Amino acid sequence: MAEIIDKKETVSLEQLVVSQMWEMEALYNLLEKKGVITKNELLEEIQRIKKTKPER
Numbered sequence: 001m002a003e004i005i006d007k008k009e010t011v012s013l014e015q016l017v018v019s020q021m022w023e024m025e026a027l028y029n030l031l032e033k034k035g036v037i038t039k040n041e042l043l044e045e046i047q048r049i050k051k052t053k054p055e056r
Contacts, residue, residue, distance in 0.1 A: 028042055
């Protein structure tokens with residue numbers, strides 16, 4: 001059975017997307033700062049993924 005969610009605990013789609021954007025940016029920044037990946041490598045990987053995954 002589905003769990004009943006308190007309306008105070010729900011977030012809008014916009015809030016969810018913005019939160020995810022901040023989390024991803026933080027991860028990218030840390031990976032770059034630690035020398036794990038360069039910004040160019042990240043952008044290349046994003047482009048590769050976009051080409052192989054159908055849009056939803």
